[in-house]
Amino acid sequence: MSAPPEVFFPSINTDWHGHAAKRFAGPFVGVPFDRVDVDPIILPHAAIINGYTLKEFYMRPKLGLASVCWTNELYDLLPVTHWFYSNVWLRELGCKLEFKETLPPVVTGDRPIKNPEDADKLHIPDVSEIEKGPTFSGFVEGYDFVKQYFPNWFVPIHFTFCLTAMAAELTGVDKFMLWTLKQPKICHKLMETVMETSTNGAIALAKRYGFAMMVIGGVLANSDLLQPAKVKEFGMDYHIKHVKKAFKGGAGPQLWYHLCGNHSRDYMIWKDEFFSPFTVMHIGYMGKESFPVSEAKKVYGNMATIMSSVDTKLMYRGTPKEVYDVSKQMILEGKDSPRGFVHGCACEVPAYTPPGNIYAMVKAAREWGKY
Amino acid sequence: MDRAEILKGLADATVAGDAETTAKLANEALRTGIDAYDAIMGGCAEGMKVVSNKYETGEMYVPEILLSAEAMYAAIDILKPHLKVERAAAQAKVVIGVVEGDIHDIGKNLVRIMLDASGFKMFDLGRDVPVKDMAAKAATEGAQVVAISTLMTTTMPNMKRVVDELKALGVKDKVKVLIGGAPTSEEFAKSIGADAWAKDATAAIKVAEKLAGR
Amino acid sequence: MVNVVITPTVANLLKERGITEANVKETVDYGESTKDKAVLPAEKLNWAVKRIGAATFAVQYKDSGEVTTAFSYKVALKAITDFVSEDKTDWIYAKTNEQMYRIRADMEYIGVVRAASAWGCKSSPTAFIEEFMAIKTIAIAQMLLEKKKGA
Numbered sequence: 176m177s178a179p180p181e182v183f184f185p186s187i188n189t190d191w192h193g194h195a196a197k198r199f200a201g202p203f204v205g206v207p208f209d210r211v212d213v214d215p216i217i218l219p220h221a222a223i224i225n226g227y228t229l230k231e232f233y234m235r236p237k238l239g240l241a242s243v244c245w246t247n248e249l250y251d252l253l254p255v256t257h258w259f260y261s262n263v264w265l266r267e268l269g270c271k272l273e274f275k276e277t278l279p280p281v282v283t284g285d286r287p288i289k290n291p292e293d294a295d296k297l298h299i300p301d302v303s304e305i306e307k308g309p310t311f312s313g314f315v316e317g318y319d320f321v322k323q324y325f326p327n328w329f330v331p332i333h334f335t336f337c338l339t340a341m342a343a344e345l346t347g348v349d350k351f352m353l354w355t356l357k358q359p360k361i362c363h364k365l366m367e368t369v370m371e372t373s374t375n376g377a378i379a380l381a382k383r384y385g386f387a388m389m390v391i392g393g394v395l396a397n398s399d400l401l402q403p404a405k406v407k408e409f410g411m412d413y414h415i416k417h418v419k420k421a422f423k424g425g426a427g428p429q430l431w432y433h434l435c436g437n438h439s440r441d442y443m444i445w446k447d448e449f450f451s452p453f454t455v456m457h458i459g460y461m462g463k464e465s466f467p468v469s470e471a472k473k474v475y476g477n478m479a480t481i482m483s484s485v486d487t488k489l490m491y492r493g494t495p496k497e498v499y500d501v502s503k504q505m506i507l508e509g510k511d512s513p514r515g516f517v518h519g520c521a522c523e524v525p526a527y528t529p530p531g532n533i534y535a536m537v538k539a540a541r542e543w544g545k546y
Numbered sequence: 547m548d549r550a551e552i553l554k555g556l557a558d559a560t561v562a563g564d565a566e567t568t569a570k571l572a573n574e575a576l577r578t579g580i581d582a583y584d585a586i587m588g589g590c591a592e593g594m595k596v597v598s599n600k601y602e603t604g605e606m607y608v609p610e611i612l613l614s615a616e617a618m619y620a621a622i623d624i625l626k627p628h629l630k631v632e633r634a635a636a637q638a639k640v641v642i643g644v645v646e647g648d649i650h651d652i653g654k655n656l657v658r659i660m661l662d663a664s665g666f667k668m669f670d671l672g673r674d675v676p677v678k679d680m681a682a683k684a685a686t687e688g689a690q691v692v693a694i695s696t697l698m699t700t701t702m703p704n705m706k707r708v709v710d711e712l713k714a715l716g717v718k719d720k721v722k723v724l725i726g727g728a729p730t731s732e733e734f735a736k737s738i739g740a741d742a743w744a745k746d747a748t749a750a751i752k753v754a755e756k757l758a759g760r
Numbered sequence: 761m762v763n764v765v766i767t768p769t770v771a772n773l774l775k776e777r778g779i780t781e782a783n784v785k786e787t788v789d790y791g792e793s794t795k796d797k798a799v800l801p802a803e804k805l806n807w808a809v810k811r812i813g814a815a816t817f818a819v820q821y822k823d824s825g826e827v828t829t830a831f832s833y834k835v836a837l838k839a840i841t842d843f844v845s846e847d848k849t850d851w852i853y854a855k856t857n858e859q860m861y862r863i864r865a866d867m868e869y870i871g872v873v874r875a876a877s878a879w880g881c882k883s884s885p886t887a888f889i890e891e892f893m894a895i896k897t898i899a900i901a902q903m904l905l906e907k908k909k910g911a
Contacts, residue, residue: 277647277648278649278698278701348611348651349652352608352652353609353612356610398604400607400608400652402607405607405609436728440604488728488729490733492733493700526700527699527700
């Protein structure tokens with residue numbers, strides 16, 4: 176079925192999609208298809224190359240998702256409907272979100288937690304409250320649309336983002352960071368609150384759609400900002416509770432751990448995460464450099480499908496030749512990873528990435544990632 | 547306590563993030579006649595140098611730096627009113643902010659703390675700072691350095707707009723532009739006409755000192 | 761040996777899940793005879809797991825023999841690969857009296873090997889997959905694997 180007239184894209188080529196879907200399934204079913212799949216994590220880039228804006232991508236979920244589908248066909252990428260932003264469920268906890276032309280939705284204005292005593296006043300919305308809230312309605316608008324017009328693509332995704340970063344947004348990042356030392360109990364209370372809220376969000380999505388892939392980030396919890404013990408205490412330990420509770424409520428079975436930023440000092444601790452049979456492990460950087468595929472394969476290759484991380488700076492500022500060369504090397508290192516491999520970027524591909532650089536990733540996969 | 551003990555005590559308490567002790571020692575410094583500037587530079591700033599090194603080697607992280615900064619500011623708040631006028635006037639001025647369109651300010655805040663500790667007079671304009679405001683503040687304050695950061699590729703072009711605005715105001719030859727943030731690079735700094743790039747907060751100290759001719 | 765007692769509620773559950781009383785008895789007998797089972801002393805609860813044919817059956821039952829729940833999954837344990845000793849459960853491995861903790865196990869189904877989290881310990885050859893994992897996560901995973909392998 177074609178998309179409705181308010182979203183101006185032609186219908187997706189079903190032959191292409193059928194082929195792409197088999198390639199997508201390859202790493203997870205232990206039968207690699209024709210070649211390594213590519214997922215540069217296309218978000219607003221999809222809207223921008225089609226003449227829309229970053230702000231429209233987030234404010235108009237249908238447009239955002241339709242442009243992602245169309246762009247994934249255009250580049251011949253992994254057919255998944257990424258549409259998410261980092262500050263999910265925070266409006267339900269009293270934060271105000273602003274949609275800007277330059278950024279994904281950001282928290283602005285006064286934070287609900289100004290002093291430690293405020294933490295006791297936080298109310299965790301239950302599933303029914305979540306279902307009536309603004310975050311859920313945005314996801315439902317998008318996913319109902321995909322289900323109706325792009326049924327083959329339909330994978331509802333609960334994007335947990337980084338629970339640590341979400342908790343920090345409740346009070347402001349600097350204050351939260353300081354409180355990890357001065358008011359750790361309050362930080363745990365905030366972590367518990369965002370973990371429970373996010374869990375209810377995942378359960379609400381699973382309740383509506385029967386399942387919900389979970390994307391969980393370690394973003395603020397990284398080696399540039401927190402010592403590994405704190406990354407565990409204020410990051411991973413909550414992921415485990417979150418995943419278990421969300422799974423009990425019907426979310427999953429797919430899990431994608433996206434460790435954003437530098438994880439040079441903490442990447443080993445994430446081995447203790449909760450794993451489902453469909454887990455992807457994706458680590459952004461080792462210091463300032465892309466996380467080495469060989470190391471990801473060595474540590475996580477037997478536990479999960481691994482994903483490579485082309486430096487987003489290179490995607491934005493590099494040339495197609497540079498992206499192609501880096502991609503070739505990563506693909507050769509990762510393609511035989513025991514539980515599968517996907518070629519990707521260290522984080523969401525920058526919105527204004529030259530299209531030729533994304534094509535360079537795909538070209539490298541076509542030429543060096545054949546099975 | 548003698549002078550050396552007070553200065554060492556200030557440095558150690560800064561590293562330990564002990565604001566109660568730094569405040570006590572700042573008062574002790576004034577009582578015993580130590581110059582306020584010397585107490586800041588010989589005590590707190592020395593402590594922050596240790597903090598900066600420990601951050602680089604992974605012995606300290608952002609929470610620990612913020613705690614140390616809190617201790618440092620507890621002393622500086624007491625010492626600042628006693629700074630001799632000529633000392634204050636001699637401080638190199640830095641206007642700092644997150645560029646227009648971006649709100650990620652962890653890195654900017656770390657640089658502000660480190661430069662503050664290194665004796666710069668800081669004008670922190672916060673985050674999502676309009677290009678014109680950043681340039682205008684540098685011009686009106688007669689700043690030697692404008693330090694701009696961003697975490698987003700979408701807002702990198704606004705860094706160039708700051709450079710262009712400084713040129714339009716006719717002050718670019720007097721103000722050096724220092725940029726930083728995850729998506730930036732030395733090459734990018736050159737391409738937009740910025741004077742320098744710093745890879746992190748620790749590097750920013752050395753680069754800013756060089757730019758300010760210290 | 762324990763005399764298995766199946767209440768009408770559990771009988772309905774077994775019917776819904778396609779588990780026979782014989783499967784339940786065989787699993788309980790295995791746990792009791794080998795002590796390759798988990799126990800929760802405070803609740804006088806036991807948890808036995810046995811591979812029978814093409815499925816693994818898990819039964820939780822009181823010391824009295826009353827079955828509290830039973831579930832099954834088609835994925836088969838291939839190997840226990842990792843131990844996360846920090847994440848502990850109150851369940852104890854009966855054979856060695858060792859408190860169990862989270863493990864990661866390679867599970868195999870229609871020729872595909874994937875890892876999943878479960879409870880266990882170094883002295884146990886069994887991975888104790890929790891009910892929510894079995895009836896939700898693994899059930900969906902099995903379905904997707906069947907679909908994708910046939911796709």
